[in-house]
Amino acid sequence: MDKVMRMSSEKGVVIFTKSSCCLCYAVQILFRDLRVQPTIHEIDNDPDCREIEKALVRLGCANAVPAVFVSGKLVGSTNDVMSLHLSGSLVPLIKP
Amino acid sequence: MNTTSTHFVPPRRFEVYEPLNQIGMWEESFKNNGGMYTPGSIIIPTNEKPDSLSEDTSHGTEGTPHKFDQEASTSRHPDKIQRRLAQNREAARKSRLRKKAYVQQLETSRLKLIHLEQELDHARQQGFYVGNGVDSNALCFSDNMSSGIVAFEMEYGHWVEEQNRQISELRTVLHGQVSDIELRSLVENAMKHYFQLFRMKSAAAKIDVFYVMSGMWKTSAERFFLWIGGFRPSELLKVLLPHFDPLTDQQLLDVCNLRQSCQQAEDALSQGMEKLQHTLAESVAAGKLCEGSYIPQMTCAMERLEALVSFVNQADHLRHETLQQMHRILTTRQAARGLLALGEYFQRLRALSSSWAARQREPT
Numbered sequence: 001m002d003k004v005m006r007m008s009s010e011k012g013v014v015i016f017t018k019s020s021c022c023l024c025y026a027v028q029i030l031f032r033d034l035r036v037q038p039t040i041h042e043i044d045n046d047p048d049c050r051e052i053e054k055a056l057v058r059l060g061c062a063n064a065v066p067a068v069f070v071s072g073k074l075v076g077s078t079n080d081v082m083s084l085h086l087s088g089s090l091v092p093l094i095k096p
Numbered sequence: 097m098n099t100t101s102t103h104f105v106p107p108r109r110f111e112v113y114e115p116l117n118q119i120g121m122w123e124e125s126f127k128n129n130g131g132m133y134t135p136g137s138i139i140i141p142t143n144e145k146p147d148s149l150s151e152d153t154s155h156g157t158e159g160t161p162h163k164f165d166q167e168a169s170t171s172r173h174p175d176k177i178q179r180r181l182a183q184n185r186e187a188a189r190k191s192r193l194r195k196k197a198y199v200q201q202l203e204t205s206r207l208k209l210i211h212l213e214q215e216l217d218h219a220r221q222q223g224f225y226v227g228n229g230v231d232s233n234a235l236c237f238s239d240n241m242s243s244g245i246v247a248f249e250m251e252y253g254h255w256v257e258e259q260n261r262q263i264s265e266l267r268t269v270l271h272g273q274v275s276d277i278e279l280r281s282l283v284e285n286a287m288k289h290y291f292q293l294f295r296m297k298s299a300a301a302k303i304d305v306f307y308v309m310s311g312m313w314k315t316s317a318e319r320f321f322l323w324i325g326g327f328r329p330s331e332l333l334k335v336l337l338p339h340f341d342p343l344t345d346q347q348l349l350d351v352c353n354l355r356q357s358c359q360q361a362e363d364a365l366s367q368g369m370e371k372l373q374h375t376l377a378e379s380v381a382a383g384k385l386c387e388g389s390y391i392p393q394m395t396c397a398m399e400r401l402e403a404l405v406s407f408v409n410q411a412d413h414l415r416h417e418t419l420q421q422m423h424r425i426l427t428t429r430q431a432a433r434g435l436l437a438l439g440e441y442f443q444r445l446r447a448l449s450s451s452w453a454a455r456q457r458e459p460t
Contacts, residue, residue, distance in 0.1 A: 022375065022403050023410065026368025063406075064273050078406075080415055086357050086417040087424075088350075 002057035003048055009072035013038035013094055016056060016067040019045065023078050024066040030081065036094050038068075069093055122305050127141070227303070244267055244303035250298055255416055256446075263439035280428045286435045290419055294412040297325065301408045305401070308408050315449030318442065324365065324411035329418035330358040332438065339437040340430045350425045361414055367408055376400045 008014050011032060016023035016037045031038045043052045043065065056064040061077045068075040075081060084090040085093055143447065264281060301308040310347045333355045343351065379397040383390070423431055 020375070020400075022372040023406050025358045025371045026364045026410075029367045030360060030364035045348065078410055081419050082361055082410065082414055085361055086354060086414070086421050088353055088357065 001051055004052055004055040004059075007041050008067075008069040008074070010039055011071065012036070014041065014069040015039070016041050016043055016052065016065050018043060018065050021065050026082055027066045027068065027078055030085070031094070034091060034094065166418060242303055245300060245307055248296060248300040248303075249313055252293075255293055255296070258289065259439060260443065262289060263436060263443065266436040266439070270432060270436060276428050279432050283423070283428055283431045283435060286439075287419060287423060294416055297412055298409055301325070301405050305404045305408060309404065315446045317445045317449040317452065321445075323362070324369065325408045326411060326415055328362060329415055330355050330362055332441075333358065333418070333422075335441060336434050336437050339433050340426060343430075347425055351422075354421050354425065358414070358418055365407065365410055365414070372400065372403055372407065 004016075007016075015024070015027060015031070017028070017040055019042050028038065028040065028087050042085055046052060051070070053064040055062045056067045059067070059074055061074075063077065066077055066081075068077070068081055075084065081090065084093065188440065262282070266286070269279065269282065297308055307313075308325045311319045311325060314322070321331070323331075324435060333351065337351065340347075340351070376397055379400050380393055382393050382396065426434060
């Protein structure tokens with residue numbers, strides 16, 4: 001979906017969230033602790049919420065949110081972010 | 097018609113029957129081919145006593161007579177009345193014998209149950225995992241437990257038994273000479289065993305997330321350290337670190353980085369959980385807390401609670417990844433020592449729970 005492509009290809013870390021999603025909040029906290037300022041797109045406040053959700057699911061995020069992109073590339077959802085971080089690969093990715 | 101044999105329908109399993117089942121059991125033995133029985137009289141089952149029924153002409157050659165026919169025939173034939181009375185007496189006698197056998201069986205079951213309870217108590221004292229983690233004298237099962245959770249508890253009991261076996265094996269093997277290959281397979285098995293537990297927990301969380309969140313299947317001391325339904329990975333790394341010595345500089349760096357990443361991930365999830373509690377409380381308390389009806393609040397709160405399952409899964413994912421990373425960083429031998437230490441740590445916590453419970457029970 002064009003909108004998702006456009007929004008996700010912004011520089012740095014981009015996270016699609018929903019205001020009611022507490023797991024999204026947890027992911028945001030993690031990036032904040034790593035001293036990174038991600039761009040947050042709260043899709044439930046977006047008129048195209050449904051389409052964005054579908055696009056994110058199609059891209060591979062089973063629950064749509066949270067969906068984390070770094071430099072335009074999809075990193076994944078909470079699981080992926082956690083795995084990357086524990087393996088030490090997240091920090092080099094977000095702060096090259 | 098005197099018979100010396102007692103026959104009763106043997107129960108399929110050695111367990112206590114409910115009253116309804118008991119009646120059914122006795123009834124079954126009275127029903128026979130064709131289900132013929134007249135009101136007010138009981139017919140002996142034909143398939144069990146061929147000799148005593150040779151004189152009974154109401155079965156066999158005539159097929160299945162209607163009950164109307166039987167009533168009509170007894171009024172015309174007094175010797176049939178006598179025969180029927182004899183049959184009744186015989187059937188009643190057999191019923192009494194069956195009942196006696198059943199009661200004896202109940203008594204035996206009761207004694208066995210008492211014996212089992214004593215054994216369990218004894219095992220608990222020894223620090224073995226027993227029962228559902230509730231440190232009480234008698235076997236007790238919560239009435240609210242669904243069958244899925246009961247199944248989980250039983251599976252967990254087996255899991256702990258296997259865990260104890262694996263730990264003993266590691267202990268024996270590490271105190272002697274063991275090849276790296278053999279050790280590697282033991283380490284793989286131990287890892288797989290933990291991963292199996294996470295899968296079990298995930299299934300249980302779908303059935304009753306509060307149960308998993310509260311660590312209800314664990315012993316009390318383990319529950320004291322509970323973090324989102326299980327152990328806190330960073331704490332565990334702290335406990336196990338001394339057992340990996342000697343570590344290379346690179347390994348030490350990797351382990352420290354892992355511990356820091358764990359802590360950051362745990363903090364993020366903990367804060368997410370706090371937000372979930374906050375939003376849940378908001379949902380429950382929405383509107384005026386004096387209305388007496390609160391269906392919309394319940395609906396909203398239920399939606400919020402769905403997220404709890406995701407958190408439990410994320411926490412287990414963190415535990416899973418921590419174990420994986422440790423496996424990557426350490427040598428086989430170090431990993432084996434670490435897994436042994438981890439296993440014994442939990443064994444000690446379980447033993448602590450039992451000891452503490454025993455101490456609480458002693459009269460002061």
